[in-house]
Amino acid sequence: MGSLPSDIISPLDPDNFLYESSQVLQFIADYYRDVEKFPVQSQVQPGYLRSLSPKAAPLFPEQLEAILADVQSNILPGLTHWQSPNFFAYFQANASTAAFLGEMLCTGLNVVGFNWITSPAATELENIVVDWVGKMLNLPQTFLFSGTGGGVLYGSTCEALVCTLAAARDMALKEMGANGITELVVYSSDQTHFSLQKAAKLVGILPNNIRMIPTSRSTSFALEPSKVRSAMEKDSARGLAPLFLCATIGTTSSGAVDPLKELGQVAQDFNVWLHVDAAYAGSACICPEFRQYLDGVELADSLSINPHKWLLTNMDCCCLWLQNPTTLIDSLGASPEYLKNKASESNHVVDYKDWQIALSRRFRALKLWVLIRRYGVANLRDHVRSDVKLAKLFEAFVRADKRFEVAVPRRFALVCFRLVNGGESEKEEEKEDGDEKGSRLSRKLLEMVNSSGRAYMSHAVVGGKFLIRCAIGGTLTEERHVVGLWELIQEKAALLLENAFIPKKINIVS
Template identity: 45%
Template sequence: MKPDEFRRVGHEVIDWIADYRERIETFPVLSPVAPGWVRDHLAPLPEQPEHGFDGLLHDLDTVVLPGTTHWQHPSFFAYFPSNASLPSVLGDLLSTGLGVQGMLWATSPAATELEQHLMAELAKAMALPDHFEGVIQDTASSAALVAVLTALHRHGDDWRNKGVRGDEVVYVSGQTHSSLAKATRIVGLGEDNLRSIEVDPDTLAMNADALAAQVARDRADGLRPILVCASIGTTSTGAVDPVEAIADLCAAEDLWLHVDAAWAGPAALLPEHRHLFAGVERADSFGANAHKWLLTAFDLSLYWTAHPDTLVQALTILPEYLRNDATESGAVVDFRDWQVPLGRRFRALKLWAVVRWYGLEGLRQHLRGHIALAEALEAKVEHSRDWLTAAPRSLALLTIRHRDGDQATRDALLRINASGEAYVTHTVVNGHFAIRVAIGSETTEARHVDALWNRLEA
């Protein structure tokens, strides 16, 4: 493809994306196709070049779109948002167009230094401590794995050469994201080395006293506690763990404290909600996803650590073919040592595009608007004869259940999702089936939330 061909076809692709976003509300939010439908409608790969995108765009319209669940739809209330704002789409295009591989400073100085600048500026805007140093991971799952690996290195006896001893213990709550369980498994520790601490039945936050008691029991049994994950905004209900109390324990017991704020983290941009982040300044690592609530196309996860040297020591491997003068000088950062994979995309460019387009104040308005919509929905639930909250509202996440019980709640969820007019998911709270309403799409307005409420009340 020559640059002039790219220009012509690129205009067609941009037009297709723009048209799709303009008509996104005409599609059912949840794809209605049966398993295998998409594959059955795809043609064999062409033997000869097509020299155009006409056929590909036709297949997008006739095969891909029917098989797509529309995450950018304003009535997408499932899981958490995955905002691919159009400025971030263009930023991603620029990153891909440059085609750099930023594993070393030397392989693209701009990729490294723009990321350093962006992470430092965001930390300042979110009132994070000055001693935090940041790096972009792909997802919060990778961030959790990096945290566990760094904790193992800090607490291990020659861990890099000998691996885990098998007596290391990681602590989560029953509400912690499953990525911590997976990370524990990946590093070679089994389920027996993961402790699920009880939560407060009202707030669903980790019980710090129960955590302290479990750590004491494990030490008495000759085990080695290494890491606690505290959550700010759990996936199930948005619960906020008592980070201050957990930080006290971690300081006393020399445990790595990882704070997972994958969804709620961007709310630190809002001064009125910074009380939720009390104690984060004492964490060893802190993660928040820009690809959930911060208008940035998947994947881009923000990860800060108070101990970058320990992280690099845990993950660095320097074969001869990666040696270069800049690295040897010690004057630069090579982000390959801050993550699990060697290669890395120029992800910072799409987040930079977002911040430049909206400005920090625009991002704050985006967050506040969703919180206000959730507050309005909460008020409707409080005055409803049929619905009640299953857990306290957390920012823009509301968890509700029907007064008539689990089956009535389940029936409402199935009815809404089958209609194609909205998409919600469920969780279980204190034994009760509940619906999660996660408000976060860039184009969601009061009319979309009101329409969802009318369907719930039907």
């Protein structure tokens, strides 16, 4: 039963705020302390929560202690624990104390900085922070506010793709006329994240005009410039208009890297917008040894990375840089009378409402600013390097076991592997080739590992083969968790394959 109406407190009483927020902080701290104990992948069945919940909202206020108790008993079992050190699926969603503190400040101040005048510090700090990260990546000055470009913080690269596609579309239609939209064509590889297809549809590109160009094992599944050029030549000959090319640094399926210099030249030859989706691996390029993967970025129109994936920045945070922000503003900008003001009309300030889909926006820059200041670039580099070191360790385990293969080259902290050998009967061997067998065995192995609750990985199908993806990079993940994952994989492989040999001890690769 809820509390009596007399217990109602002020919605924003400072003393109560301090008391109750301290309870939530304690709850979260305990969660992180115990997160390793939970099954990584939620074990609940669909609809479980409705049966545990009241049929209607409470009429009177309830005590926070009761609410947190329900979070513990009802909500946590329904979570797949992305912050578990045994989470190796998809890509990591990094979290850190510093980013959490920045998020607290963002939420607590609760400003809505859609234009400069609504909170000058929110806009100007965002200008500063995106330049900081751009300099960490050694981007050309043409992408920075301190040069001739600029950047913006979004929630995800999906938003960045919609906005840059809209800008490219509107630039083209100024010359072609509105009816020309049926002629516009978008290009990427078959490894590009599906969000590009979704974004293209949202801005009006016909589904038949989205080209997902096949990749091959011979190029480690990178997009081949010659194939892109050929596709654009064919489309141009048919009267279509090449519009937008998306290159990826660290594809979701396999971590592939597209060659920016060569693709940039193709884009220039056909006057198409080149966007670089570096959502995952772009963060690694703050380390000098990985910066090579951005060589050629000077030929791109835009670039996006997700600090919430690998730079310890709690969800959500995406950086987008443009060489010519005016193209974005021309497409997304609007100036209703009630938003007009002297600062905006002076053209000396940035109004971020004109850089995004929505009007309202959060003070994300505060989170990224606190993070960078609290840890420093050197520690952020060490964080990336430590994850890569763990990935090399796991890769060595896979290579040392003849039953497994590393399916695609590892460049960052993603290891894609397959179970390919083991005691199947000769009759079954005759029924399917090696690739089919490896895919079937790998699929079974992944199901066994994930259903155990002790670890969680995901999969991809690349070049027609089913691959298990081990994405290392959780904030709490240590060497012992990677070793434990490999022991679990060997344990389940032994159940799956007859006569499998499992060494009792693992020789740690230093």
